[in-house]
Amino acid sequence: MIQLQHLSKSYRKKQILHHVSLEIEGIFGLLGPNGAGKTTLMKVLCGLTSVSGGQISIDGKSVVKRKYADVSREVGFLPQDFNIYPSLKVEDVLLHLALLQGITTESERQEKVDEALHRVNLQDKRDMRMNDLSGGMRRRVGIAQLLLRKPKILVFDEPTAGLDIEERIRFRNLLRELGEDHTIIISSHIVEDIEFLCTKIGILQNGIVRFEGTPLELKNLARGHLSSVKVSLEELGGWMQDERVVDLNEHGEQIEVRYLEEAAASSSDIEPKLMDGYLMVMRGSK
Template sequence: MQTLRLSRVSKTYSNGVKALDDVSIEIEPGMFGLLGPNGAGKSTLMRTIATLQEPDQGELTLGDINIREDKMALRKVLGYLPQEFGVYPKLSAEKLLHYFAQLKGVESKKDRQKIVDFALEITNLSDVRKKSVAGYSGGMKQRFGIAQLLLNDPHLIIVDEPTAGLDPAERHRFLNVLRDIGTNHIVILSTHIVDDVKELCTDMAILNGGKLLNHHKPTDAIENLKGKIWNKVIDKDALEYHVNEFNVISRNYNQDHSLNIRVRSDMKPADGFNVIEPELSDVYFVSLKEDEVHNSNA
């Protein structure tokens, strides 16, 4: 099984924005979640791995492929689904997949049919194979995007913000498709939605401001916060006081307009706080808060 290795990858745009800042990581086969807020550098990193843009410095390899020196070798084993992946002509899913398979060098009609049938089946599109892709719903188009990238049996699959804009049912179906293909490939899921990573991924990293903040298995990251996440219900008028006094990492409103605040602390912060079981969202917010504090002290 191949490993994707990135070493000291950096990218600064002409406007001075440092999109990637010395990123080093190893990603093994399976579902890998790349979490970060909008503007964190996730799409830049995905496009760099996919050879769509050059980093300023750093090394990238997939197994024995040097990605910067042999882009075509990487592209032959890559499946990439960007945030926006084009407008399709008014052709059926089946016809379009045959066309894409031909472009990828599958000459035999019999072989193409076998590959197309497999791609439609695994993405749950067999029943609508004769329907025009232009008339598909958002979730169906995303699943079709997965179907077309499976045609060359890729070793590395990159999906960038795939569930943004999907309704809950479509999101659930799409995540099930990714789960099915994630066992035999490196699948990188780039997202700002914590629940996508929680449901799917066995490994994850958090990116913010172009920097890799941490890299853990989700279960280990959650375990590291046991006994350190505290909850308190407060009136909204008391929020400013609590933000100033305690390490508040997140808050949400209750139906009575009171607030639940979650605080990261090694010991009980004060009376009225109760220790609670940490969640993956706590890992995410703690990482962002620690990065914010670090930057403000720098």
């Protein structure tokens, strides 16, 4: 359990985080537009930047004043693109990183690298050079190097951005598996990833928490607020200018337009999606 209490962060007289309070456990998804403060919050959690005020505790123990070396034993952070030592083989990269992490015995390093490669399903790629791996494979190597020191908490920034559909599915499945014995925090613009993976969601906007709850609770914010209409292709242009539109579905020669209504309509029986709830939160905070 990670608890954030009234967390604030200022940088060059600009307030980036405003009294952020969250309870993080399981697989936690962090949503929000660009500039919402998501990356800053993740850096704070990883001990990579200080806070201006507030408290962070992991299992009841404060980490605000602890050194980065102490925090990094419990928290592992994977950035969007992991491409360290591009000319080296995967196994050599991990063996070197294990040494840098203080694993001094050669046999122990090899054992931990073998275990990590097995966990991320890259045993057969150990002799490939980093530069020759796909983006998804490089990110799996990034996870492998985190697992060498077995942190309790794994933090991922846009983990599936830029991956093709097959790689995204593989990566999602890996994160779900890791969630069985780690607390995982995912920041993503891809709502489908959050919906598939996360047991709890937080939404940030302008450094302020706008929502905290389960995926079902977020969906239910849009329940009763959805309407739809079928239009021709000629009529579609007019609807595309309407900010209420959230989804389009093709039905033969007609297009079904789904849109959000501010006032709840008791007659609406359209099942909401996670994106609908997210848009309700964002529009309600304007």
